[in-house]
Amino acid sequence: MGAITFDISLAFYFFAMLFAVLDLSKSTKTFPKLMLISAFIGFGFQTVYIFYEGFSLGHVPFVNPHEATSFFAWCIFLLFFILEYRYKVGLLGAFITPMAFLLMFVSFLLPSELKPLSPVLRSQWLGVHTVFAFLANAAFAMAAGVGFMYLVQEHYVKSKRLGGLFSRLPSLHVLDEINYRLVTVGFPLFTVAIISGSIWADNAWGSYISWDPRQIWALVTWLIFGIVLHARLQRGWRGKRAAALSILGFLTIIGAFAGLALLQKGQHVFL
Amino acid sequence: MKVLVAGLNHKSADVEVREKLAFTGEKLEQGLGALLALPHVREAMIISTCNRVEIYMGVEDPGEATRQVKHFISDFHSIPEGLLDKALYFHTDSAAVRHIFRVASSLDSMVVGEPQILGQVKESFHLALDKKATGVLMNKLMKKAISVAKRVRTETGVAENAVSISFAAVELARKIFNDLVDKSVLLLGAGEMAELAARHLMNNGVKEIVVANRTLERGCELAQDFKGRAVPFSSFKEEMVHSDIVLCSTGAPNYVVFKQDLHNIMKERKQRPVFLIDISVPRNIDPKINGLENVYLYDVDDLQGVVDSNRHERNKEAQKAEDIIGSEVEVFERWVASLQSIPTVVALRQRAQGISEAELERLFNRLSLDEKQQGAVRQMAQAIVNKLIHSPTAALKEDVEDRDQLIAMIRKLYDLNGD
Numbered sequence: 001m002g003a004i005t006f007d008i009s010l011a012f013y014f015f016a017m018l019f020a021v022l023d024l025s026k027s028t029k030t031f032p033k034l035m036l037i038s039a040f041i042g043f044g045f046q047t048v049y050i051f052y053e054g055f056s057l058g059h060v061p062f063v064n065p066h067e068a069t070s071f072f073a074w075c076i077f078l079l080f081f082i083l084e085y086r087y088k089v090g091l092l093g094a095f096i097t098p099m100a101f102l103l104m105f106v107s108f109l110l111p112s113e114l115k116p117l118s119p120v121l122r123s124q125w126l127g128v129h130t131v132f133a134f135l136a137n138a139a140f141a142m143a144a145g146v147g148f149m150y151l152v153q154e155h156y157v158k159s160k161r162l163g164g165l166f167s168r169l170p171s172l173h174v175l176d177e178i179n180y181r182l183v184t185v186g187f188p189l190f191t192v193a194i195i196s197g198s199i200w201a202d203n204a205w206g207s208y209i210s211w212d213p214r215q216i217w218a219l220v221t222w223l224i225f226g227i228v229l230h231a232r233l234q235r236g237w238r239g240k241r242a243a244a245l246s247i248l249g250f251l252t253i254i255g256a257f258a259g260l261a262l263l264q265k266g267q268h269v270f271l
Numbered sequence: 272m273k274v275l276v277a278g279l280n281h282k283s284a285d286v287e288v289r290e291k292l293a294f295t296g297e298k299l300e301q302g303l304g305a306l307l308a309l310p311h312v313r314e315a316m317i318i319s320t321c322n323r324v325e326i327y328m329g330v331e332d333p334g335e336a337t338r339q340v341k342h343f344i345s346d347f348h349s350i351p352e353g354l355l356d357k358a359l360y361f362h363t364d365s366a367a368v369r370h371i372f373r374v375a376s377s378l379d380s381m382v383v384g385e386p387q388i389l390g391q392v393k394e395s396f397h398l399a400l401d402k403k404a405t406g407v408l409m410n411k412l413m414k415k416a417i418s419v420a421k422r423v424r425t426e427t428g429v430a431e432n433a434v435s436i437s438f439a440a441v442e443l444a445r446k447i448f449n450d451l452v453d454k455s456v457l458l459l460g461a462g463e464m465a466e467l468a469a470r471h472l473m474n475n476g477v478k479e480i481v482v483a484n485r486t487l488e489r490g491c492e493l494a495q496d497f498k499g500r501a502v503p504f505s506s507f508k509e510e511m512v513h514s515d516i517v518l519c520s521t522g523a524p525n526y527v528v529f530k531q532d533l534h535n536i537m538k539e540r541k542q543r544p545v546f547l548i549d550i551s552v553p554r555n556i557d558p559k560i561n562g563l564e565n566v567y568l569y570d571v572d573d574l575q576g577v578v579d580s581n582r583h584e585r586n587k588e589a590q591k592a593e594d595i596i597g598s599e600v601e602v603f604e605r606w607v608a609s610l611q612s613i614p615t616v617v618a619l620r621q622r623a624q625g626i627s628e629a630e631l632e633r634l635f636n637r638l639s640l641d642e643k644q645q646g647a648v649r650q651m652a653q654a655i656v657n658k659l660i661h662s663p664t665a666a667l668k669e670d671v672e673d674r675d676q677l678i679a680m681i682r683k684l685y686d687l688n689g690d
Contacts, residue, residue, distance in 0.1 A: 153446070157443070157446060157447060157567055158561065158567065160569065160573045160576060160577070162443075162577055162580065163580065166446070170449070171445060171446050171447060171448065171449035172446065172447050172448075172449075172544065173447065173448050173449040173450075173544070174449050235541075235542075236540070236541030236542030236543070237542070238542055238543075238544075238565065239542070239544065239564065239565050240564055240565070241564070
């Protein structure tokens with residue numbers, strides 16, 4: 001049952017992406033609706049999948065790369081629904097659903113069997129650390145997506161060629177605002193993830209930090225988004241710079257994810 | 272009954288003529304009353320805005336009604352008929368229907384796609400409705416015009432593209448700031464176009480308008496007009512720190528605002544975005560400024576470019592709108608035509624019913640039938656009537672080309688013309 005619910009949600013996410021891309025090519029009222037409905041159904045099935053896995057394992061179900069990327073996509077869709085509800089941003093789906101679908105597809109390709117979790121890692125900190133880390137990463141992913149939308153729209157306004165998606169993309173102000181909100185939400189979540197992770201590490205191995213590559217990358221990411229926030233508040237780094245920096249931050253996350261998952265080294269063997 | 276429209280708009284008449292013929296306030300009500308008193312006019316409605324004065328009517332004889340209405344307009348506004356000839360246009364039947372559909376859809380507006388006209392049509396219709404000046408024909412026509420306008424708005428992009436420079440400026444400002452309510456506008460110099468654009472921004476709800484003009488007096492006048500404030504021209508750089516939108520038209524022969532100035536200003540603004548519109552020719556703002564972050568500079572040519580591309584887009588959309596209107600006019604014409612046969616259908620039924628009633632009465636007088644028997648005979652007579660008039664009625668309601676001929680024939684065959 002687990003695998004089937006995953007496959008169904010993958011299929012619906014695919015449809016959501018398809019409708020989102022069709023929405024780009026032609027403005028109608030139907031495509032955004034179909035996109036949201038498909039995404040919602042996919043989300044429902046994935047939620048069932050995650051709970052099912054969780055119950056059968058007896059711990060949080062994101063401890064191998066397959067589950068982790070799947071949960072990452074789930075968090076992105078969760079935030080996507082919240083943003084759609086809160087801001088009703090035109091074309092947001094076209095920039096977010098491909099990213100989330102890609103994660104789901106990677107997850108689909110990765111082996112789903114589980115190595116038994118070593119007893120040192122069995123702790124309630126596992127849940128806290130991973131849930132916060134993924135919610136934060138999802139917020140950063142969205143910030144990057146919205147940042148990309150900002151760069152596209154800003155290009156239209158600066159170059160004075162107002163064709164294409166100009167009239168359908170939201171205003172620069174709204175895109176900048178959402179990008180800022182997402183970073184301000186993501187940053188504290190990420191901070192909690194790092195703190196809970198080091199407490200967990202202390203419990204398991206007796207030291208808060210062991211300088212393994214994953215931990216270093218996490219600190220680098222934390223620093224980048226710290227700079228995004230600080231520079232905005234102190235020096236007015238808004239708009240283009242904020243958008244570009246949040247894309248850079250997200251690429252760091254993805255790079256760390258991909259690189260370390262492939263290397264399978266260090267204490268974050270499962271990620 | 273036929274649809275007739277008599278009117279003038281921004282294309283057919285200058286504002287001096289339009290304002291003389293406007294039906295404002297009480298005149299509108301009086302006008303409606305006087306129109307309905309004309310022998311050929313059955314229904315009437317008046318649309319009177321700053322760009323058009325139009326009288327829509329349901330009339331029996333369009334030729335005669337046209338003559339009467341012209342006379343009425345000249346009488347009512349005390350203008351010799353000769354002066355009206357150039358300004359007035361008349362449309363009947365499908366041309367009239369097409370006209371009101373185009374007006375309501377804002378295809379006939381000065382700024383095509385502007386949204387106010389639909390509201391004005393609705394308002395005029397409701398007023399005529401209140402005064403009981405409309406009937407079956409006008410009610411259906413106006414309701415249809417409103418629904419066609421809504422269809423055009425949702426199915427085409429006619430309303431989406433701004434086609435004047437001030438419109439384009441506001442549209443751009445919205446794409447930068449989203450909401451203009453908390454934005455300040457600085458008017459640098461007091462050129463006519465800048466004034467127009469500022470007025471447009473004010474209508475879109477900006478927080479305040481500050482005027483910096485070389486002659487403070489003129490600046491004060493303008494500021495009063497905008498309920499804003501005037502500052503000396505020399506202090507415009509300090510003012511720009513608080514201004515989100517700058518409209519520039521000083522008439523100076525060279526640059527007034529340089530890149531370094533704005534660089535400093537942006538620092539003080541903590542990089543909050545600025546939208547600069549340089550309407551002056553020659554330009555007053557160094558175009559290099561557009562290279563600064565969070566600064567968006569548009570000169571007249573840039574805005575004209577936006578307008579042109581919008582116009583191109585809009586023309587494509589307008590064609591779509593005309594197609595929609597064409598098919599809707601056909602539907603409406605069919606309904607009007609079916610309306611024509613209604614009196615004949617009614618007369619036919621009355622005639623048959625009358626014969627049947629008379630014959631039944633004679634029969635009941637001769638025979639003494641009890642109530643049950645009478646009922647049965649009555650039922651039989653009714654069935655014969657129904658079956659006999661069924662096919663001519665159906666033929667009348669059918670959508671045929673020579674409906675007039677058919678109506679005449681049926682009236683003759685069933686002797687419906689005598690009173």
